Amino acid sequence: MYRTSEMKKFTQCGKKSGTHGFERAADLWIARIFVKGDVWPMLDLNSVGTRRAFDTAMREEVKSLMWALKNPDAGETPEERVRLGRENASTMNYMDMDSRDICCNSTCGVWFRTVRKKIGLQEVEACPESFIRELETREAEDNEERAALFPEPFRSNIRAFAEAFGLTQDESDALAFLLIARFHEPLKELLEYFDFAAGGARLLAEVLSVALGKEMSEKLFSADGTLMSTGLLHLCKASEEELDDRFELLGDDDQCGSVMNEQISPEAFYSRRIVRAPKANLTLDDYSHIPAVKNLLIPYLAKVLQTRKTGVNILIYGPPGTGKTELTRTAAEAIGAKLYEIGPLRNAEKENGERSRITRWNIAEKLYRSSEKTLLVIDESEDIINEGAVFTIFGGPKRSNKAELNKLVEIAPVPTFWLTNTLGGMDPALIRRFDIVLEVPIPPENVRRRIAESEVGNLVSADMIDRLALSGKLSPAVISRTASVIADLNLEDEKARDEACETLLSASLDAQSLGRLPGRSEALPRFYDTAFVNTTADLKGICEGLKRCGAGRLCLYGPPGTGKTAYVRWLARELGVPLIAKRASDLLSMFVGGTEALICEAFEEAKRAGALLLIDEADSFLRDRELSQRSWEVTQVNELLTQMESFPGIFCATTNLFENIDRAALRRFDLKAKFDFLRPEQRLGLLERHLAALGLGTDGVKSLVTRLSALDCITPGDFAAIERGSAFSPIQSAEEFLRRLEDDSALKNEGRKKPRIGF
Missing domain, CATH: 3.40.50.300 (P-loop containing nucleotide triphosphate hydrolases)
Known part of the structure; x- marks a missing residue:
């Protein structure tokens, strides 16, 4: 990149920036870095700021200068004669140069203090500092300085981010500089010359101070600074060649381009990662088995939202599918609050795991800190809150900075739900920082029955509802998904729907090593009395x-x-x-x-x-x-x-x-x-009820009373078992029902008479 003889702009000779509207700002920043900074990039027609060894860069610059001195008629002006470039450059080594005094009155374009010192230049006719001053004067003459440097909609977007996150003017300028550098190739290549991995915040502050023409404190880029603490800026520790790999911006690198080219609010920018929760499918009555929800959680959240208390965090844990996420949505609706969910990580973000989730949560905290009645929820928060010592052995995530997380939890301005399936490996020091720790277990039978009736009541039989209610391992989420599958199958026969329901649910329980769906025998008998x-x-x-x-x-x-x-x-x-x-x-x-x-x-x-x-x-x-x-x-x-x-x-x-x-x-x-075997009158009454249920008459029952009275070891369970057997082995008469009872009684008597083995 060279300055023209008119001294009004820079002419780009390297790669195209690919970013329109930012050349004015980028040109000014590049000029300042070249002139005022101790920078030694090599300049040529193909690129700007390529990383080369100092000697190579020095040698090329001196070759160009010597060629210009040996060809005084090559250009019409001193600037053109001494332009930095490699055209027809000689192979002369600068250490062999004897005529350094010839350079004393030379006029050059962008120059470096280091070059002047090395080759002995004592004065420069058109010094670069004067050129910088001219650019600054032209900049100040604009009615709106920021409008001249930052075109719309970028200028409005930066202002919106500054307001949302409470950025100072220096922080806002630093963010704008790094965003433009990401998409402006010449400026990007120049910055790649610096070793920010080694220099860290100090070097970044020095470079921005030179480029922006004002003192930029190193504290701007410290861990406690707004840019870093909110996640708007992250300095990667590893030494990377590409600038994109040295800085992460706005907590979402993939979305940065939208800030440059389209009008977008911070809320819209993060809408793919911080998602407004959908409407709840359950009510507080569905959590009646957890009294603390109504008695503690709801009134507490209502109070802290009213008083805007900070550092409010709720830990909710329990087996997968028990309704933890639905509980947060239900609670938010109950108190009239908006709920935002911190979305899951994509595959590309898995490597940063915990830091990416914390960054996203921190951004949400700052973004909605002034919003009325707003709650946040982090689902599957194990990668953040668990210590990870055991999991790391097997390749799982490891949380590296407990102190940082503990501090963030204590000062969070927006109340947050943290959801996890297990507390295993969680640091006790973190647990004690939660205001409420709430377990969401598998719902009890009456709640499971209500959920089953709501989800599949119009699809399956009453017997199947009973079996679903009996399963202490069946989560509401599994029932809901099963209902969706059965509905999509469009089966006309209730028996077929029952079979599909049993197959789907038993397979799900089996896969989780939770057994199978309970049999009908575990339900309360139809004729229980x-x-x-x-x-x-x-x-x-x-x-x-x-x-x-x-x-x-x-x-x-x-x-x-x-x-x-x-x-x-x-x-x-x-x-x-x-x-x-x-x-x-x-x-x-x-x-x-x-x-x-x-x-x-x-x-x-x-x-x-x-x-x-x-x-x-x-x-x-x-x-x-x-x-x-x-x-x-x-x-x-x-x-x-x-x-x-x-x-x-x-x-x-x-x-x-x-x-x-x-x-x-x-x-x-x-x-x-x-509880003993049935009395004679009980056997008779139960027999009549079962015969009526099977559609068999009770006219001949009285003739069977004597035989029935002799069955002294019959139980209600025997009657229920015979009725179940009639489903595949139909009973044709009261006589046949009684005969099966007699067979069962004989088996029991045989067992009681059988002598025991042993002493």
């Missing part, structure tokens, strides 16, 4: 008593199929409370101490949800400690007893092996009720 339960306890009276006091510990024991679990399900329904049912497979762990932790979590889950807690097959955990052979068998019993005593709600335990229960455990139950 406490009148068909043989027990001395007043079952309906117990229900009324629990409604009054809201707490109690019940042990239900007796043979399999007598209705123990079904009664607990009925009890929860009558009380209008969620049911959390745990079996041995849900609570037993392969790790020492794991079972105790799962038992504790089950009680905590029920406490949070205000649910009735059922532990089926409780003899697995309450086995007589005198029979224990290992220490962990004792600690499991101890843990369950401790949790029972401190649990403020309703706890039910069922067992088929009452005789194996620890004696100390029995006294901790407020009620122990035995």
